[in-house]
Amino acid sequence: MSRIKTDICVIGGGSGGLSVAAGAVQMGARVVLIEGHKMGGDCLNYGCVPSKALLAQAKKVVARGAEPSKDDFKAAMAHVKATIAAIEPHDSVERFEGLGVQVIKGFARFTSAREVEVEGQTITARRFVIATGSRAAVPPIPGLGDVSYMTNETLFDQTDRPGHLLILGAGPIGMEMAQAHRRLGARVTVIDAASALSRENPDAAAVVLDRLRREGVEIIEGAQVESVAGHPGAVEVQVKGGTIFTGTDLLVAVGRVPNLEKLELEKAGIQYDRAGVKVDARLRSSNRRVHAIGDAAGQGQFTHLAGYHAGVVIRSMLFSLPAKARHDHIPRVTYTDPELAQIGLSETDARKTYGAGVEVHRIGFDQIDRAQAEGRTDGFLTLIAARGRPVGVTIVGAQAGELIAPYAVAMANNLKLSAIAGTVLPYPTLAEIGKRAAGAYFSPKLFDNLNVKRVVRLVQKWLP
Numbered sequence: 001m002s003r004i005k006t007d008i009c010v011i012g013g014g015s016g017g018l019s020v021a022a023g024a025v026q027m028g029a030r031v032v033l034i035e036g037h038k039m040g041g042d043c044l045n046y047g048c049v050p051s052k053a054l055l056a057q058a059k060k061v062v063a064r065g066a067e068p069s070k071d072d073f074k075a076a077m078a079h080v081k082a083t084i085a086a087i088e089p090h091d092s093v094e095r096f097e098g099l100g101v102q103v104i105k106g107f108a109r110f111t112s113a114r115e116v117e118v119e120g121q122t123i124t125a126r127r128f129v130i131a132t133g134s135r136a137a138v139p140p141i142p143g144l145g146d147v148s149y150m151t152n153e154t155l156f157d158q159t160d161r162p163g164h165l166l167i168l169g170a171g172p173i174g175m176e177m178a179q180a181h182r183r184l185g186a187r188v189t190v191i192d193a194a195s196a197l198s199r200e201n202p203d204a205a206a207v208v209l210d211r212l213r214r215e216g217v218e219i220i221e222g223a224q225v226e227s228v229a230g231h232p233g234a235v236e237v238q239v240k241g242g243t244i245f246t247g248t249d250l251l252v253a254v255g256r257v258p259n260l261e262k263l264e265l266e267k268a269g270i271q272y273d274r275a276g277v278k279v280d281a282r283l284r285s286s287n288r289r290v291h292a293i294g295d296a297a298g299q300g301q302f303t304h305l306a307g308y309h310a311g312v313v314i315r316s317m318l319f320s321l322p323a324k325a326r327h328d329h330i331p332r333v334t335y336t337d338p339e340l341a342q343i344g345l346s347e348t349d350a351r352k353t354y355g356a357g358v359e360v361h362r363i364g365f366d367q368i369d370r371a372q373a374e375g376r377t378d379g380f381l382t383l384i385a386a387r388g389r390p391v392g393v394t395i396v397g398a399q400a401g402e403l404i405a406p407y408a409v410a411m412a413n414n415l416k417l418s419a420i421a422g423t424v425l426p427y428p429t430l431a432e433i434g435k436r437a438a439g440a441y442f443s444p445k446l447f448d449n450l451n452v453k454r455v456v457r458l459v460q461k462w463l464p
Contacts, residue, residue: 002120002121002122003121003122003123003124004032004102004121004122004123004124005123005124005125006030006031006032006102006123006124006125006126007024007029007030007031007125007126007127008020008021008024008029008030008031008032008125008126008127008128008129008317009031009032009033009034009108009116009123009125009127009128009129010024010031010032010033010034010128010129010131011034011108011116011128011129011130011131011132011263012034012035012041012129012130012131012132012133012259012294012296013033013034013035013038013039013040013041013091013103013131014040014041014042014043014044014131014132014133014294014306015040015041015043015044015294015303015306015307016131016133016293016294016303016306016307016309016310017033017035017041017129017131017132017293017294017310018033018039018040018041018091018096019306019307019310019311020129020131020293020310020313020314021033021096021099021101022096022099022101023310023311023314024314024317024318025099025100025101026099026100027314027318029317029318030102031100031101031102032101032102032103032104032123032125033096033101033102033103033104034103034104034105034106034107034108034116034118034123035103035104035105036105036106036107036108036262039088039091039092039093039096040087040088040091041133042133042134042135042152042153043303044084044087044088044091045084046152046153046155046156047152047303048303049083049084049087050080050083050084050156051152051173051176051177051180051335052335053079053080053083053084054076054077054079054080054156054177054180055176055179055180055335055336055337056079057072057075057076057079057080057180057184058076058179058180058181058183058184059183059337061076061183061184062183067185068183068184068185069185070160070161070185072184072185073158073160073161073184073185073186074159074160074161076180076184077156077158077159080156081156093105104118104119104121104123105119106118106119107262108123108262108263109262109263109264109267110263110264110265110267110268110270111264111267112267112268113268113269113287113289114289116128125289126289126317127289127290127291127317128268128289128290128291129290129291129292129293129313129317130260130263130270130277130285130290130291130292130293130296130297131292131293131294131296131306131310132258132259132260132263132295132296133258133259133294133295133296133306134256134257134258134259134295134296134301135151135153135256135257135259136151136152136153136252136253136255136256136257137252137254137255137256137257138151138252139168139225139252139254141168141225141226141227141228142226142227142228143227143228143229144228144252146228146229147228147229147230147231147235147250148231148232148235148250149228149235149250149251149252150249150250150251150252151251151252151253152173152253155177155251161181161184161185161186162181162186162187162247162248162249163186163187163233163247163248163249164186164187164188164189164246164247164248164249165178165181165186165187165188165189165247165248165249165250165251166189166191166235166237166245166247166249166250166251167188167189167190167191167250167251167253168191168192168225168237168250168251168252168253168254169190169191169192169252169253169254169255170190170191170192170194170195170196170197170198170219170221171192171197171198171199171253171254171255172197172332172334172335173253174190174192174251174253175190175196175197175208175209175212175334175336176334176335176336177251177253178190178212178217178219179212179215179217179336179337182212182215182216182217183215187216187218187247188216188217188218189217189218189219189220189245189247190217190218190219190220191220191223191225191237191239191245192219192220192221192222192223193222193223193224193225194221194222195221195222196209196219196221197209197334197340200334200340200342200394201342201346201382201394201396203380203382203396204340204342204379204380204382204394204395204396205340205396207338207340207378207379207380207396207397208334208336208338208340208396211336211337211338211378212336220239220245223239223240223241223243224239224240225237225238225239225240226238226239226240228250230246233248234246234248235247235248235249235250237250256295256301257274258272258275258276258277258295258296258298259295259296260272260276260277260296265277268287268290269286269287270285270286270287270290271285271286272285273298275298276292276295276296276297276298276299277290277292277296277297277298278298279291279292279297279298279299281324281325282312282313282316282322282323282324282325283297283309283312283313283316283325284316291313291316291317293306293309293310293312293313294306294309297309299325299327300327300330300332302330302332304330304331305327305330308325308330309325311323312324312325328344328345328391328411329343329344329408329411329412330343331343331404331407331408333400333401333404335401337398338376338378338379338396338397338398338400339395339396339397339398339399339400339401340394340395340396340400341393341394341395341396341400341401341403341404342392342393342394342395342404343392343393343404343407343408343411344384344390344391344392344393344407344411345384345391345392346384346392347360347382347384347392349392350384350386350391350392353386353391354386354387354391357386357387358384358385358386358391359384359385359386359441360382360383360384360385361382361383361385361437361440361441362380362381362382362383362437363380363381363383363433363436363437363440364377364379364380365377365378365379365380365381365397365398365430365433367433367436368428368430368432368433368436369427369428369432370428370429370430370432371397371398371430371433373428374398376397376398376430378397378398379395379396379397379398379400380395380396380397381393381394381395381397381403381433381434381436381437382394382395382437383407383437383438383440383441385417385441388416388417388418389410389411389414389415389416389417390407390410390411390417390420390438391411393407393437395433397430397433398430399430402430402431403430403431403433403434406420406423406431406434407420407434417438417441417442418438418442420434420435420438421435421438421439421441421442423435
């Protein structure tokens with residue numbers, strides 16, 4: 001068995017692991033990267049990239065105005081494959097070896113606090129980074145193991161359009177794929193034991209759900225699935241109360257679980273639970289030589305969060321800086337049409353934190369000239385402010401995922417609302433909605449303030 005000594009060993013070649021490997025090696029560290037499956041991880045191959053590519057093609061079909069055909073579905077899936085292929089070189093073994101990273105294909109397992117074994121090789125490292133990501137959770141529903149079903153890992157292998165797609169789970173993945181398939185001509189029924197988009201602001205979620213229902217997506221809420229039965233082309237889902245939903249295909253989208261079981265973490269003294277590796281604010285595990293980032297760290301399942309975590313552990317490992325991860329400034333987006341974006345606290349949590357000093361301002365898209373010009377007036381922005389700063393923002397409407405960006409900048413850098421209110425934006429743009437909300441915070445302080453009016457009258461009296 002050969003032995004390798006290195007500074008940093010990264011386990012997992014998804015977005016977070018690749019960011020650590022690329023950053024560390026270019027700063028002079030020796031890096032070994034271990035990937036057991038596909039470079040680029042879930043995001044490139046089964047998640048963010050293919051799902052957004054499919055949504056984009058479905059949106060084009062809607063814009064065309066014609067009835068979607070089976071060929072449209074085939075073309076959309078071909079676009080998904082082409083999009084992945086276009087991005088793959090950036091995440092490839094060849095690129096990272098070109099940077100100086102030693103890439104090993106295989107599944108790593110810890111053999112001690114400072115060593116892992118993979119493909120007959122033992123790697124000893126000063127620091128390890130667990131970046132193994134997550135996979136679709138498959139619930140223990142009676143009969144599910146006896147029928148053919150899809151998860152996000154197999155969904156994009158389709159070439160033939162489903163006749164009637166049943167989706168278990170009304171979270172972001174379920175709702176995005178429901179809309180995409182409906183717009184491409186499939187019948188779609190979404191079933192959830194709770195409420196659809198339950199993590200989001202209820203008013204904002206209602207705007208999205210109303211659009212999907214108007215487009216023909218059937219959304220069944222508060223329905224606990226009791227069993228699944230059937231065969232290829234005919235799947236039955238029975239919910240509590242006896243109602244049976246029948247479709248041709250089944251997608252399971254009820255959440256995700258971290259990929260940890262092959263690592264033998266116990267041998268390295270690493271504590272973990274169902275959510276992921278237990279880490280401190282510096283993303284260190286109970287074995288201080290081992291960090292965990294992204295989905296494996298159990299603190300959120302977003303590609304951009306994994307990238308942020310990568311920056312935190314690089315500062316810690318390479319420069320011995322006491323870098324700590326914070327999560328109050330991490331945005332999230334559901335890429336339905338309209339989109340739903342959120343950052344920071346809800347109004348309830350903000351009032352618990354800041355008390356009576358919290359202000360809430362809501363601006364509708366119908367107040368924005370560009371939205372009127374484009375006929376995209378559904379939706380709103382809600383700003384939650386405290387002490388002159390944004391502490392929470394919800395946007396539902398056209399391009400909400402883009403419009404959240406100024407507030408992500410403000411909250412990451414502790415900027416005041418005056419920075420947004422004082423920004424000059426081109427007219428007309430949808431981005432005006434963010435500035436309008438910041439302006440709404442200051443308006444009563446200026447226009448309804450008797451002291452301000454007295455000062456103005458005094459100045460006007462003495463002006464020449």
